[in-house]
Amino acid sequence: MSQSKFLTGDKAGIEEFLDRFDVFLFDCDGKRLVFVTNNSTKSRADYKKKFDKLGIPAEVDEVFGSSYSAAVYIARILKLPAPKNKVFVMGESGIEQELQAEGVPYIGGTDPALRRDIEPEDFTNIANGSMLDPDVAIVLSGLDFHMNYLKTAIGFQYLQRGAQYLATNIDSTLPQAHSFFPGAGASGAGLEKAIGRTPVSFGKPSQAMMDAIEGKFKLDRGRTCMIGDRLNTDIQFGIDGKLGGTLAVLTGVSKKEEFLAEGAKTVPSAYVNAISDLLG
Amino acid sequence: MSQSKFLTGDKAGIEEFLDRFDVFLFDCDGKRLVFVTNNSTKSRADYKKKFDKLGIPAEVDEVFGSSYSAAVYIARILKLPAPKNKVFVMGESGIEQELQAEGVPYIGGTDPALRRDIEPEDFTNIANGSMLDPDVAIVLSGLDFHMNYLKTAIGFQYLQRGAQYLATNIDSTLPQAHSFFPGAGASGAGLEKAIGRTPVSFGKPSQAMMDAIEGKFKLDRGRTCMIGDRLNTDIQFGIDGKLGGTLAVLTGVSKKEEFLAEGAKTVPSAYVNAISDLLG
Numbered sequence: 001m002s003q004s005k006f007l008t009g010d011k012a013g014i015e016e017f018l019d020r021f022d023v024f025l026f027d028c029d030g031k032r033l034v035f036v037t038n039n040s041t042k043s044r045a046d047y048k049k050k051f052d053k054l055g056i057p058a059e060v061d062e063v064f065g066s067s068y069s070a071a072v073y074i075a076r077i078l079k080l081p082a083p084k085n086k087v088f089v090m091g092e093s094g095i096e097q098e099l100q101a102e103g104v105p106y107i108g109g110t111d112p113a114l115r116r117d118i119e120p121e122d123f124t125n126i127a128n129g130s131m132l133d134p135d136v137a138i139v140l141s142g143l144d145f146h147m148n149y150l151k152t153a154i155g156f157q158y159l160q161r162g163a164q165y166l167a168t169n170i171d172s173t174l175p176q177a178h179s180f181f182p183g184a185g186a187s188g189a190g191l192e193k194a195i196g197r198t199p200v201s202f203g204k205p206s207q208a209m210m211d212a213i214e215g216k217f218k219l220d221r222g223r224t225c226m227i228g229d230r231l232n233t234d235i236q237f238g239i240d241g242k243l244g245g246t247l248a249v250l251t252g253v254s255k256k257e258e259f260l261a262e263g264a265k266t267v268p269s270a271y272v273n274a275i276s277d278l279l280g
Numbered sequence: 281m282s283q284s285k286f287l288t289g290d291k292a293g294i295e296e297f298l299d300r301f302d303v304f305l306f307d308c309d310g311k312r313l314v315f316v317t318n319n320s321t322k323s324r325a326d327y328k329k330k331f332d333k334l335g336i337p338a339e340v341d342e343v344f345g346s347s348y349s350a351a352v353y354i355a356r357i358l359k360l361p362a363p364k365n366k367v368f369v370m371g372e373s374g375i376e377q378e379l380q381a382e383g384v385p386y387i388g389g390t391d392p393a394l395r396r397d398i399e400p401e402d403f404t405n406i407a408n409g410s411m412l413d414p415d416v417a418i419v420l421s422g423l424d425f426h427m428n429y430l431k432t433a434i435g436f437q438y439l440q441r442g443a444q445y446l447a448t449n450i451d452s453t454l455p456q457a458h459s460f461f462p463g464a465g466a467s468g469a470g471l472e473k474a475i476g477r478t479p480v481s482f483g484k485p486s487q488a489m490m491d492a493i494e495g496k497f498k499l500d501r502g503r504t505c506m507i508g509d510r511l512n513t514d515i516q517f518g519i520d521g522k523l524g525g526t527l528a529v530l531t532g533v534s535k536k537e538e539f540l541a542e543g544a545k546t547v548p549s550a551y552v553n554a555i556s557d558l559l560g
Contacts, residue, residue: 115397118425127459145398145429147470152427153461160460172473179407180440181433182474189469190427193452194462 005270023224038203040067040142040168043097066168066203067098075102086135091142118150141188142168152190169203204237231266245269285550288557303504318483320347320422320448323377346448346483347378355382366415371422398430421468422448432470449483484517511546525549
């Protein structure tokens, strides 16, 4: 296993590292960059708006989100014939927007009719199918701040009846407010536990996302660098994708002790304390 | 591995099998019997009422539920000194009733204040602790038909701050309306996924429950039989507890093909199609 180089304050080292790459999958550099996110609650258009507000120049096409990845997979790879091609969404509007943009029919998601407690008659109507849509062929799970027993029971029933099981991503936690909250993998864990198998997942480190990015941008993997703050998603994504380099930023979830330790599983090529260390 | 004997219609076989036991952990026989349930949503008193309605003679003391098991463990084994001995409950009133009966303070549970969507300010107030009770030392998770992101986030924060992690039971599914719904293991799976470790669990097949039952009833394990319809909980519970026998009833979750198969993991001593096969 190669060692990880500490670049903060090392101007020559930074220059040498940056020069090795044409594409930065996530960076604030002037070269080609692609923003890659596992957050399924926002669509690419939502991110574009967020970047505009922050004064970061970015186009919708430069954002790759796990919702977008999942929608593209469903629309262009699975290509299920209508009408039996509906998606039951367990997640927020980011997923709905991306499915809509790809022309994929869906139910569930932010539907207010499902944001309620389960009632005794629901058990019967879910079990006998009268509450189900017979055209649902896919259950797509993502981060859902409105997760509940009713939606989980319905999703579980679709899976028991043979629907395909997909997830935008399966991150166990969500960094928020300087602490950790349940991530997409947690809000969807009830479904996974009930059915007893894991979903096909599209977020980092899944290489389905890398393949889609490569296909779209025709990038040279050897001259592409993945920059991120999470070892088990961002950095692993770059390593599994055989990119030219990976750069860990220590402002996020992962600590340097994790990859400097003997026998560490996921070791970035280099690391900095903050993304600003790469500027100026 | 011994073979499983099919008893339906075999009158002599039934008599011979029943004669081997003094205690039936779950049965409708005249000998000593104990009702053992993993369902944490009902208290022992709730079950007594249910049995009364069904005309089944039973005393509260003859019911052993996973909520009761957990409450006894917390009150009599853990015995945390007040005031830092509060339980954050993620479940229904069965858990609350049993904790109350054992004098254990708790919050959460059926509190209507937590049956709502998470709001942006909650992230801050959970992360900085202002929404938390500093006396909570235990998170106890059970089947929760009102599971949501807010409760999962609060439970996760208590665990991150060092609370002990207990579960009444971890059944993945709940048989209901001739189908399957998410069980306690599923409604609590978000918490388990977020924290990345499994809880100490008290339901079948956990032997914590068997030990408690043995202690209470002074039973002779060799002359005790576990009767149930679920291989991975009921029958495994009896096998792990080295009981004299286990009897599978085929009206429930498990099918005989599962234990008649070559190399089956959990094989009951005998099986019948219905519990009524043992009567008359």
